[in-house]
Amino acid sequence: xKKLSARRRHPLAALVVLLFALAxxxxxxxxxxxxxxxxxxxxxxxxxxDEGKRLFAVxxxxxxxxxxxxxSTGPSLAGVGSxxxxxxxxxxxxxxxxxxxxxxxxxxxxxxxxxxxMAAFVASLGPGPVTPTKDQYTSTETDAISKGGELFRxxxxxxxxxxxxxxxxxxxxxxxxxxxVDAKHIYEAxxxxxxNMPSFPDTTMPEKQKQEIVAFxxxxxxxAPNPGGLSLGSLGPVTEGLFGWIFGLGxxxxxxxxxxxHTTKAKKS
Amino acid sequence: xxxxxxDDKLPADTAEGHGEVAAADNPFADPGLPAHEVRRTDxxxxxxxxxxxxxSLLFIVSMLATVGFIASYVSIDPDKIVYIFPLGHISAxxxxxxxxxxxxxxxxxAGAVHWARTLMSDVEHPAERHPIEADDExxxxxxxxxxxxxxESGFGRRKMIRNTLIGSMALVxxxxxMLLRDLGPLPEKSLDxxxxxxxxxxxxxxxxxxxxxxxxxxxxxxxxSLTFAMPxxxxxxxxxxxxxxxxxxxxxxxxxxxxxxxxxxxxxxxxSAALGFEGVLAYSKICTHVGCPISLYEQQTHHALCxxxxxxxxxxxxxxxxxxxxxxxxxQLKISTDSLGYLVATGDFSHPVGPSFxxxxx
Ligand code: FES
Numbered sequence: 001x002k003k004l005s006a007r008r009r010h011p012l013a014a015l016v017v018l019l020f021a022l023a024x025x026x027x028x029x030x031x032x033x034x035x036x037x038x039x040x041x042x043x044x045x046x047x048x049x050d051e052g053k054r055l056f057a058v059x060x061x062x063x064x065x066x067x068x069x070x071x072s073t074g075p076s077l078a079g080v081g082s083x084x085x086x087x088x089x090x091x092x093x094x095x096x097x098x099x100x101x102x103x104x105x106x107x108x109x110x111x112x113x114x115x116x117x118m119a120a121f122v123a124s125l126g127p128g129p130v131t132p133t134k135d136q137y138t139s140t141e142t143d144a145i146s147k148g149g150e151l152f153r154x155x156x157x158x159x160x161x162x163x164x165x166x167x168x169x170x171x172x173x174x175x176x177x178x179x180x181v182d183a184k185h186i187y188e189a190x191x192x193x194x195x196n197m198p199s200f201p202d203t204t205m206p207e208k209q210k211q212e213i214v215a216f217x218x219x220x221x222x223x224a225p226n227p228g229g230l231s232l233g234s235l236g237p238v239t240e241g242l243f244g245w246i247f248g249l250g251x252x253x254x255x256x257x258x259x260x261x262h263t264t265k266a267k268k269s
Numbered sequence: 270x271x272x273x274x275x276d277d278k279l280p281a282d283t284a285e286g287h288g289e290v291a292a293a294d295n296p297f298a299d300p301g302l303p304a305h306e307v308r309r310t311d312x313x314x315x316x317x318x319x320x321x322x323x324x325s326l327l328f329i330v331s332m333l334a335t336v337g338f339i340a341s342y343v344s345i346d347p348d349k350i351v352y353i354f355p356l357g358h359i360s361a362x363x364x365x366x367x368x369x370x371x372x373x374x375x376x377x378x379a380g381a382v383h384w385a386r387t388l389m390s391d392v393e394h395p396a397e398r399h400p401i402e403a404d405d406e407x408x409x410x411x412x413x414x415x416x417x418x419x420x421e422s423g424f425g426r427r428k429m430i431r432n433t434l435i436g437s438m439a440l441v442x443x444x445x446x447m448l449l450r451d452l453g454p455l456p457e458k459s460l461d462x463x464x465x466x467x468x469x470x471x472x473x474x475x476x477x478x479x480x481x482x483x484x485x486x487x488x489x490x491x492x493x494s495l496t497f498a499m500p501x502x503x504x505x506x507x508x509x510x511x512x513x514x515x516x517x518x519x520x521x522x523x524x525x526x527x528x529x530x531x532x533x534x535x536x537x538x539x540x541s542a543a544l545g546f547e548g549v550l551a552y553s554k555i556c557t558h559v560g561c562p563i564s565l566y567e568q569q570t571h572h573a574l575c576x577x578x579x580x581x582x583x584x585x586x587x588x589x590x591x592x593x594x595x596x597x598x599x600x601q602l603k604i605s606t607d608s609l610g611y612l613v614a615t616g617d618f619s620h621p622v623g624p625s626f627x628x629x630x631x
Contacts, residue, residue: 036522091538154479154497158576169565169590170581193600196567198495203488205480205496225358229367259382259543 032212033132045120052121055114059095068125073099080192081128082119086189089115091181093195101172102195129201131192136186139211151209155200163234164220169196183214289308295474302393308445310387320387341365342440344445433559456626463523464500464510464619465602473613475501476526476551477509484611485528491550494566500549500614523622525554527564531571531585538587544603544619546612551602551605552588556580558595560623573599596625 021109037223039041057066063074070076088094092108110118119131141147164178166232173196178186190210193199200210310317341362349361356364402408424431468474475484479497490496499521502509510520530549536542541550552573556563561577571585580593588599600618609611621629 080499140553141302151480155495155513158562167565170565170570170579172571173567175565193493193568196569198566198568199491199493200496201489201491201494204490204494205476209480224357226356227360227363229352229356229364259386 048117048120049124051121052117055110055118056121059110060118063096068122068182077122078126080090080122081124082116082123082131083129084192084194085119085122086115086131087185087192087194089118090188091185097118102174105176126230132191136207136265137183137211137214139208139215142213144212144215145219146216147209148212148214148219151205151213152216155205156213159197161234163231164217165234178217181217181221183218186214186217187211207212280466297356301396305393308387308391311391317388324380324384324388327376327383331373331376334369334376338366338373338469341369387498409580424430443580444484455628457628459519460523460623460626461621462617463622464503464506464520465524467503467505467631468500468614468616472504472603473607473615474503475607476528476612476614477501486610487546487549487606487612490528490612492530492548494530495564495568497554497564498526498528498612500524500626522555522560525562526551527554527566527582528566529566529571535571536585537583538585538589541587541601544601546605549604549612550584551604551614552582552584553600553602553618555623556595557590557597557599557624558593563599594619 047165056064056068060068060074063071064077065071065074068077089110090108091110092106093103094120096103097106108115116131123130139148152164156164159169159175160178161175165176166175168174175197187210190200190213191195191202191207202210230243232243271311274350310320316503330434345362345365347360347362350358351361351364353364403411419425441569465474476498477483477500478485479499484501485496485498499510500506506514510517510524514520528549528551533542533548536545536548536550542548545551554562554564556575556576556577558575558580561575563573563575563580565574565576565584566572566584567574571583572591573582573584575581575593575595578594580595582588582595582599583591585600588601591594597620600622602614602618603616604612604614
């Protein structure tokens, strides 16, 4: 040690220290640099995000801004999460066809891979609800439908009607019918609260309850029998009354006129 | 159809109509009745017999359908669901009952109509119109009789009888009015307070999530979310409200709560913001018009809509009425958090819940 400290003023000392420092950083890098596999993984993900960003620039940026920061025509997307993108694009609501009270559902033009890429890009802007997996929105419980029915009547039926047929809101807005809606999209709508729908986060409505609601809505749309035959849209007295007045009474009046109008007569010649 | 009906069975000449024929110079003359035409069944006994058989057949079908109705009522399992195109999955029993009863009634009607059209007498019976009033002689006689009767009863002479009679007749409708009392009793003070009124800052009542039956923390209520809550345990109800409680229906109607969260800077009414907790606001779910449950909450506009008569409340502005017939804003509950961070109410609603009533204090 004494020898070493004696030479610390040697002209080459600085060079030696520099060499040591370089060797140390190189060695540290070799030890801590990410492993080969991890490198490939992250580049795949960043590729997806890049791809998503490219699609976003084409389809979404005119309203939501190039980096999803929002503009006067579209809200900021930081923190909406991948579930919101999967719902909005998957149901064709985004990109929006035209501004108005409510953005309408229309055929979706993106492949699921494209949607996933855009969702990955938007998710990278800030943490938010994550696209659910199949086992998150599929319930295996046997009593899920009846429990879901109860939850549906507490939380959803006021807007979507007791049978999920949908209903009117204010100023041209409406709660859409839930018939033929994907289980995944129903789940995502509850998670994210699209447009004017309130959200039902896991903190107030746990995942299991959302599963039950999905089970009920799907049952209602697909398998629920209709004991009386025609449901007439399950809208209640309006359609039923209309049907009674127009078809019921109308047919009776037509028959009465027909009965009174002609009697078979025997004609000479 | 009968093809062997010979012409000679037809009357040689159809009877003449008996009205005047419209003259060329008077287009509005009474055209009279058209000539009577006979029906095939009037002149052809075989056609008549066939029509008779048709009518009875319809009645027999009706009988069979009624038997079918009774049979399906006793034999079909009420829970059985069948698939019938184009109706879909429907209750087998409903379908069978509706079909058989429909056929039974229809066949009676169809049989009766067919009978009337083919077999019942087809002769026109003109009926002249006459003035409805009686002739002068009859009228004079009736008036005379009335006068005699009035004189004999002494109605005009015996004032006491007349007046008491009028009095009793006038009072009788009051018994109908009395029955309206059954619409009561008046609510008096019962609408002034809810189960939340037991809450005090010292003894707050927890807000219980209606979905999970658990208390909630403020951070559980996300911005743009909607949650329904009921009162938790209190001094008077140590187990909270139970379905078996006698006043259960009344209480759930009065206590119902919707919880929303708005960015604090978006809340326009300072007083309303103060009643909430960090942007979490608790409003009554009962419309102040006639009391429908409302929770059609639009999270972007912060409007809550009543489905009954479209009253719209702005929840970011103290639930002010911005449209519709409701008379006053939705009552708001003062909330805060307890030492463990759970949301609690520290007092009753700001106003009585629901529609106005006579005794309402303000
Ligand atoms: S009850 Fe709500 S508007 Fe009439």
